[in-house]
Amino acid sequence: MAASIEQRMPPSAPMDCGALCASKLADYILGALQRPQACDPALLPERQLRLLTRWEYINTVRTLLLQGTASDCQTDLECGLERASCTSGQCADDPCGVHTFVFSPGREVRSVAVAGSFNAWSIDPRYEMRPVDDAGDERWYLKAELGAGRHSYKFVIDGAQWEADPQSLLSEPDGFGGQNSVVEIACSEDALDLLELTSGFPEQVRPTEYYFDNNADAGLMTATLLTEQLSAARAIAAKVRMPDCAGLDRSACAGRFFDDFGLRAFRRPLSASERALFERMVLEAPTLQDGLREAAAAILISPGFLYRSELGQLQPDGRYALDGYEIASALSYFLWGTAPDAGLLEAAAQGVLSTEVGIREAATRLLESEKSRSVMERFAAQWLGAERILTVDKRTDLFGNFDPSLRDALLQETQRFFAHAVFEEDFQALFLADYTLGGRELAGFYGLPAEAVLAGQPPRIELGPERSGLLTQGAILGVHAYSDQSSPVHRGLFVRERLLCQPLGAPPPGAGGIPEVDPNATTRERFSQHSSDPSCAVCHRLIDDIGFGFEQFDAIGQHRDTEAGRAIDHRGLIRDLEAPGTEEAFETPRELGEILARSPQAERCFSTQLYRFARGVLESFEDECSLVQVQQQLAASGDIRELLLEITQTPAFRYRR
């Protein structure tokens, strides 16, 4: 076959494909022909290491800096009490200026309040402390927003007895022969700006046809990245909470630190040799504090922190099975974009994550958290290309209204809408929803009155008949267009490649350029050469006729009725959708939405995109069984949340070769 290709192909220029090219082409054709119809369960993906992306790095550091390991919580105590709070079920770092008073009266008391310079030394209901309310814990506490500065205070017990804080490091005379306790709060250098700290990380490489920034093959360590991570690690280490080591020697204190911080950073217990390595740093440093900081920084620049391990353990059947901790990480990074929380690490330690049921239960819990919403938003921004709306060039003389605030609102819209479809709607709603999510600015952009905005969090906008689901959102129409005009080609390709997974490849030699803007011709007329010239039409019949269906939207996605003084012809046609030779006509994005919403190809493509995002690879033969399993789940349920759960139930999620 290779010889035949070399001699005869391509027909227009035989011999243009040399021996190597011909043999590769032959391999490809034979490979495609031999591709198994049914999946082969013996095939599994390779063992791999996945370098944290910049986004994962930032999230992981945030998770690490939370004193409490429980990210999902019911009480402040679970978040570590003194530095983080439990707000709507999630641990969150307290902002600077918020101080946590903690007091152990050492006897039965009815009430404790704080009085001080911040409330004119009054006994004030807003400063009443609460019992920690945990079995055997007799402490009382209060979080109060004092702001930066020096504050003096006393505890008032049962409304009458004034006592200084025995834990306070600072104090001053109270003028009555006793002492006031003092707390000093400095905010300026407390907050770590992780976005700024990581802004020098090189751009994440995305291979051809892979739209996400988390590709496992492309995530490589370079000297530049390492240099940036080295300085980041030191800055972060300076913020790490040090363990309470009263009464412990250095070695024991180091051990306590590795059991907590080390475990959470590596997402698994440290090995004996790792412990020895880091312990030596602690022992050799001038002071314990220095040593712990150096060890923390060293941990943050270690391969164990920087890579997600998908290496697994060899099983008697020859497969490698990801261990409990690897599963915990796989689940957490897929569904939360960050390191596992205490619950997941605990589940890993208990062996709960070694069965499909255990994994499913854990995944179900993760999907109940807001954090999974932000991951879905990120998926949408990258899958649809909507992220580019923030920087895509638009001519300011033509689109003066297209300012940073509007760009941001448009990205928010697409992200929120998608996450909403995942958790509250279904696959079809992506294309058929007659509403979107956003406020007045967005409604105004869509030409709708303020009354179209319905109260809610986020507010909801009832759309007019010309818009439908994702297809007509400004971020998508604006990104897939030029700086000064719409683009049937970009919009057609958007549908073909991103929504249908039918890549067309680069234009061939001699492909024409973009027709110039002509005030007397419509876009459709200007692009007509694509269909009249047979060499162009081969591909453009699959592209432009879809894109023409969006012609009632200009370069930034605003609705228009006329172009070049004439009514817009927005009839569209989608060819070869499920099979060669088929075609379906549509006149509005709504009608295109209906075609896509019931298209098995669109549904399979969507499953595939989420599968790629989860695995960090473009699928290959080895993914066939898992991919089919996932596609069938969506086909059966139409529920995107079920699809996410199903991904965690596949062989490729758990096994390697």
Place this chain on the structure above:
Amino acid sequence: MARFDRRACLRLLGTAVGASALRARPASANTPARRAIFFYFPDGVAARSQDGEPSLWHATGTENSFQLAPQMSPLAPYQQDCIFFNGLSSGGTDSGSHPGGAKKLLTAVDGGEGESIDHLLARTVGAAAPHRHLYLGVMANQNNASGDKHISYVAPGRSISPEDDPVRAFGRLFQQGAPPQRDPRRSMLDGALAQLRSMQAQLQDVERSKLALHLEALREVERRIDEQPATGCADSAPAAGPVHEPERFPLLMTQQIDVMVAAMACGLTQVGVLQASHHTSELIMSRFAKTEMHDPGFDMRSHQASHYGPRHDPNRREFVDYVAQRRWFVSQFAYLIERLKSLPEGEGSMLDHTVAILCSEVSDGNTHSHDNLPFIWAGRGGGVRTGRLLQTSYARHADLWVSVARAMGSSIERFGQASSGPLAGL
């Protein structure tokens, strides 16, 4: 060992600098370091047209007496510093596509399935420099451009992304503080190194390439920490500003060229890649103020102009702009040559010890041909005779990379998948 050229540095600063500021590296002006710079621009040139009109890029004449074509006019003052090529080809595979050409450009392997020449040089003849490799871009990551749009491959099939911000690039090169007496970064890296080695031993073939790259990066950064920092060699940082507005592209280009030259003059690196935008570029070049392309009322992009039609048509706007755009990219290469020439080194200038290569992924931007590619060699690279036109009739461009490597002091015989040795006649 990379060398710090004191005179070049003084000249670079433009002011007298006290000896204390110049302690980066022992001066050794006798044998200046060799350097290679690969300067990439997107979307080819107006070469032989679809209808068969002759190229408007390639020089005509004999080896020693030849005429430059219109798109190359900015190189007229440097004709004697350059070698021009007619006939270099990157082979038939993927001919007709931008990505195919971009993948082959520096790797000389189909599909980018090889390490690129810049990385080969960086880890061999350039390995002693504090920064083995310097990859600077101008809007080369724009709009999430990635993957096949980046031309530098650390390993087969694995491209990396350039630094698009000259301020950041400058900071990384020149603004590392002096190391404290007991530098904790050393022990941090030692720890990482120990763990990495034990992973390599355990995993053997699994993720071998990823871990090897990590190890190389660690060693490089460790070496940089051990050596004295280059503070004082170049002290005027580029002016900061946004890095994704087409209006600022010309300024950013100048800044990145300056950073590249400064890094090399100060002995910080010997191998560099400058990437202007990326293939199929949406760079709106009609926004470049004070150029012949300037037209604020009309957006003409690089890739758009490259599809100027089947013939060289001076009545067609795409064609006129395309020629002007290519001339602009060449003028930037001319600026690079001028900078290198202006810095004295040894008996002559930095240009005498440098090879700078201008290149693009296709020949004619409309036909996307991978034959007769637009390569230009500038600099004597330690003894190469310049001021010549070489007719190479379909020699593989891989051979050009072998010649560049030889000029850098490497002794490789072949490179990529189809080379037959150093370029004949060079």
